[in-house]
Amino acid sequence: MNDDLQQAAVIADRVERFVRDVVVPYEQDSRRDHHNCPTDALAIELRELAREAGVLTPHILADGRHLSQRGTALVLAKTGLSPLGPLACNTAAPDEGNMYLLGKVGSPTIQERFLRPLIEGQMRSAFFMTEPAEEGGAGSDPSMMKTTCHREGNDWIINGRKAFITGAEGAGVGIVMAKAEEGACLFLIELPNPAIRIERIPRTIDNSMPGGHAVVRLENLRVPAEQMLGEAGEGFHYAQVRLAPARLSHCMRWYGACVRAQEIATNYANRRMAFGKVLIEHEGCGFMLAENLIDLKQAELMIDWCAGVLDSGAQGGTESSMTKVAVSEALMRVADRCVQVMGGSGLTEDTVVEQVFREIRAFRVYDGPTEVHKWSLAKKIKRDWTRR
Incomplete structure (x- = not known):
């Protein structure tokens, strides 16, 4: 076993003890929203306990390095031993995937402003890609993207609707995909934003994720050009x-x-x-x-x-x-x-x-x-x- 996997195995063992001993008793906690999803109050309490136990965002090391994918597998499987485990340890979707993306392609400014608070468990995030099926929008086929963006001075203006946006309600960071003349673009935004309106949160079969899976409307959302992730058309x-x-x-x-x-x-x-x-x-x-x-x-x-x-x-x-x-x-x-x-x-x-x-x-x-x-x-x- 190489050094990375040895380190991951030690972390995974610590995570397993935390999830089994501390998180599992919270499975009967009544702090749930009207869709029976964990409330942010419950999530914050669990994350503080994880911080104290040294298992908050355990797949990202103190020096900022990410465990290998094989090492991450050992750790994330242990967080999954309870439906509340990923939420407590800050390894849940969509945050974990968003952290990975920003760590790979985010500029130093974006990483400091948007990635660091995610790693530290200070806020949740959402990924705005899927669109309403009834409008012929993007789902499994992202090339059907209907949400548009265009440049206006030093800003980009975004308009469209998104669907099944996990955790949009209560998130502090959003990654929005929209279509420009150059092609698809990704933008980082702070939430909540008055230009993003949650229309409804449908009741779904699953309920492990705070905020549910919202349908949202973006109306003239103005985003500074420096908050685009990478280059236009590379989304x-x-x-x-x-x-x-x-x-x-x-x-x-x-x-x-x-x-x-x-x-x-x-x-x-x-x-x-x-x-x-x-x-x-x-x-x-x-x-x-x-x-x-x-x-x-x-x-x-x-x-x-x-x-x-x-x-x-x-x-x-x-x-x-x-x-x-x-x-x-x-x-x-x-x-x-x-x-x-x-x-x-x-x-x-x-x-x-x-x-x-x-x-x-x-x-x-x-x-x-x-x-x-x-x-x-x-x-x-x-x-x-x-x-x-």
Whole structure:
């Protein structure tokens, strides 16, 4: 094990103890909004506890260096052992992906103004890319971008609507994608902003993220030119810098959640009596837990493989698509079996198994549905065949 992974293993062990001992008891905390998402008051309290324990933003070291992707996988999986773990440790989406992007391509001024407060857990962020489907806006196909921007003196003016913007309500930093004559552009903005109006926050199947997934309108949003990320027209390129690692980070966190669900279901199956013996001794239940072990190991290995590809310096778009499909589908099977093994108890809020099931179902859509990634992979297969 190299020095990076050794260091990551030590951090991961410290994170696991914190999440299991400190965060898990907060899972029954009543501080939830009307969509049952954790409130910012709860998030702030958890982050202060993480700061005291030395596990706040644990994947970014004190000198500003980012752990390798393989090292990050060890750490983020441990934060995922509770749905509140990533929130407490400051490794949750979209913040973790936004921090990665700003760390890679942000100017020193942008990093000081926008990245540092994120790393220090002083505020949350949002990534404004997806648009309303009913207007034919960008979703899995960002080339359909409807939100526009144009230069006016030293400022850029942005107009459009965005949808499913995670954490927009309560965020302090936003990254906005809009289309100019030069192509897609990314801008950093401070939130809240009077030119950005939250129209509604739909109730969704998942509720682990503060602020929900908002529909917002941007009306004549004025942004100073120095707050553009990189160059005009390079927005899609910069987004790709973020998307492959962020896609993999989702896999890391939800892998940890399913490890926890498997632990709970295993404990239940070894204690619950039915038809004269404990459930684990009934082949139908025992085999489901055995299949979970297989799926979890395959997910772990896929994450490690993709992380290694990214660590090599490759963009990893194909590999992250393969991993996102394989891991999200495997974890869906794991979560589903955990609910099934626990029967009625698996359908209640008495354990986090029910929530993990819902969150994993949403994960199959996050950062591109399974079918979009398969379609992308099929196109690559055709391209490679054509070049033979």
